[in-house]
Amino acid sequence: IDNVSKDQSQLLKPVPILEINSQEDLQFLALKLQSAPITLIKNLTSTLEMDLSLFSSEKIAETAGATKIEIRLQNCMPIDVNIDNHGKTTWNCESVKKSTTIAKYAQYQAEIFQNSPKDEEETLRKVGSKCAQQMADDHGGKRKKTSENVEKKIKMNTIKFGTNVDLSNEIIWKEQIREIAKMPTFCQITHDENMLSHLDHTIFGMNTVQFYMKVPGSRTPAHQENNSIASININVGPGNCEWFGCAYEYWGVVEALCKKNCVNFLSGSWWPNMEELLEANVPVYQFTQKAGDMVWVDSGCVHWVQATGCCNNISWNVAPLNHTQLSIAIQSYEWNKLSEYRSLVPIQQLAWKLAKNVHFSSQEMYDLVRGVLIRSLSFSKIVYDFAVFSNKELIQRPREEKEGAHYCKPCQVEVFNILFVKKVKSEYLVHCVYCAKKGGLSNFVVLQQYLMSELAEIFDGMVLKPTLNNSLAQ
Ligand code: LMR
Structure with a gap:
C-alpha cells in the first residue's frame, strides 16, 4: 500500500x-x-x-x-x-x-x-x-x-x-x-x-x-x-x-x-x-x-x-497434540461461551477422549487436560444434584458411537453429559441447565450420557509418562 x-x-x-x-x-x-x-x-x-x-x-x-x-x-x-x-x-x-x-x-x-x-x-x-x-x-x-x-x-x-x-x-x-x-x-x-x-x-x-x-x-x-x-x-x-x-x-x-x-x-x-x-x-x-x-x-x-x-x-x-494448541483452543471455547457463539470443537468431550486415549509425556499437557476434566466433572455433579433436587428423573441414555456433540439451542454452549431436552413441534431441542431453568423445568426431560463413576474412572486412569525428550514430545 x-x-x-x-x-x-x-x-x-x-x-x-x-x-x-x-x-x-x-x-x-x-x-x-x-x-x-x-x-x-x-x-x-x-x-x-x-x-x-x-x-x-x-x-x-x-x-x-x-x-x-x-x-x-x-x-x-x-x-x-x-x-x-x-x-x-x-x-x-x-x-x-x-x-x-x-x-x-x-x-x-x-x-x-x-x-x-x-x-x-x-x-x-x-x-x-x-x-x-x-x-x-x-x-x-x-x-x-x-x-x-x-x-x-x-x-x-x-x-x-x-x-x-x-x-x-x-x-x-x-x-x-x-x-x-x-x-x-x-x-x-x-x-x-x-x-x-x-x-x-x-x-x-x-x-x-x-x-x-x-x-x-x-x-x-x-x-x-x-x-x-x-x-x-x-x-x-x-x-x-x-x-x-x-x-x-x-x-x-x-x-x-x-x-x-x-x-x-x-x-x-x-x-x-x-x-x-x-x-x-x-x-x-x-x-x-x-x-x-x-x-x-x-x-x-x-x-x-x-x-x-x-x-x-x-x-x-x-489440531497438533500440544500444549499451545490446546490452551488456545480452550481460551477460544471460553470466549465463544461469553459471545454465545458455538464452539465446533466440543472441548469437554475432547478432553475426556484425550484422557482416555493418550499416554501423556508432557506435564503441561496433562495438567491442562486435567483442569478441563475437573471443571467438567464437578459441573456435571452440580447439575446432577440440581436435577435430583428438582425431582427430575435422570434417564440413562449412553452416548452412541460417532454421536455428535450437543449444544444448547438458545445459548450455543456445549452441553456435556446431562442434557435438558424439550420437544418443540417434532424436534427435540437440547438446552443447558441455565436456559432450561429460565423456561421452567417442567417441560424438559433430563438425559444422562455418562455415569459419574464412569467419568471418575477415566479421570483416575489418566497416564503421565514423562520422557527424556519431553520438551520435543509436547
Ligand atoms: C480459502 O481457500 O479461501 C479458504 O479455505 C481459506 C481458509 O481459511 O483456509
Whole structure:
C-alpha cells in the first residue's frame, strides 16, 4: 500500500517460506511450522507426487456435478480495497449466500477463465490503493458531499465464489481422499497426533476436507479457524490466491478494530483495512499462494484470502497434540461461551477422549487436560444434584458411537453429559441447565450420557509418562 510510513512498513512481514524437495526436508517440518503464525510451503505436493488434477473443476464436476453447493455473491475489488456501494471504505465484506450445483459453477468458472483479460491478476494485485483512492475521491470520500453524490451508487462487478464444498463422503471422493493420505502424518485427518481425530464424530470442514471453487475476486473474509485450530490449505490452481494474516497474539487488537468498524469478529463477514491495522501496530503477513503451494495457518492466526485468478483450494484442520494448541483452543471455547457463539470443537468431550486415549509425556499437557476434566466433572455433579433436587428423573441414555456433540439451542454452549431436552413441534431441542431453568423445568426431560463413576474412572486412569525428550514430545 502507498501511504505507509517507514515505521509502519516494518509491520509488513515477509511470510516464512519452506521448500520441501525431498523426504529429508520433511524432518522436523511440524516443529518448524509452530514457530510462525503462517507459513508458505512450496514443492511439498509435487515432492509427494500428489495428483492435484483430481481436484480440478472438470474432475469434481464429472464425479458429482449435480451436488448442490453454497455460493457467495461478492463485489470484485482489488485486494487492498474494500468499499461499499457508495464508494466508502468499509470493513463490512458483502457476501450474499446463494446456491447452485458443482456442474453449473464449473461452467461459470470456465467461462470466466476463458474471458479474463491477461492482466487481470496484475490489476487486482497492484492498482489497489490507487484505485481505492480514486473510488473514494469519485464517490463522496474527498469530494464535498452534495445531496446528489451521497446517494449515488457505484456499480461494481459481481462475482460468484463456490464455497465449503463438502468432500467428506468416502465413497464418492475416495480418489481425492486417497491423494490427501499422501501428506505427512502431522497433516493427516486421521492420526493420533491430531487431536481432532480423537473425536469420533464428524465436524464438517474440520476433520473432513472442504473444497473451494474460485474466480478472480473471490474473497474468504477474515477469521480465525473454529476454536483457533491450525489449518492446511492447498491451492490446486491454475490461478493464484493472495493471503493476509496476523498472529494469534494480535486477535484482541483486531477484535477491537472490528468493534470500532461495526463488524462482529466472530460471526461477521469483514475485510480488514490494511492502513488501520498498521496504525494499530499489528504486523501483517501478505503473500501469494501459487498452484501446488500449501499454506499452514498456525493456531489462532487471523487470516483472509482473495483469489486473483481462477483456482480451486482444498482445506481442513489439524489440531497438533500440544500444549499451545490446546490452551488456545480452550481460551477460544471460553470466549465463544461469553459471545454465545458455538464452539465446533466440543472441548469437554475432547478432553475426556484425550484422557482416555493418550499416554501423556508432557506435564503441561496433562495438567491442562486435567483442569478441563475437573471443571467438567464437578459441573456435571452440580447439575446432577440440581436435577435430583428438582425431582427430575435422570434417564440413562449412553452416548452412541460417532454421536455428535450437543449444544444448547438458545445459548450455543456445549452441553456435556446431562442434557435438558424439550420437544418443540417434532424436534427435540437440547438446552443447558441455565436456559432450561429460565423456561421452567417442567417441560424438559433430563438425559444422562455418562455415569459419574464412569467419568471418575477415566479421570483416575489418566497416564503421565514423562520422557527424556519431553520438551520435543509436547
Ligand atoms: C480459502 O481457500 O479461501 C479458504 O479455505 C481459506 C481458509 O481459511 O483456509
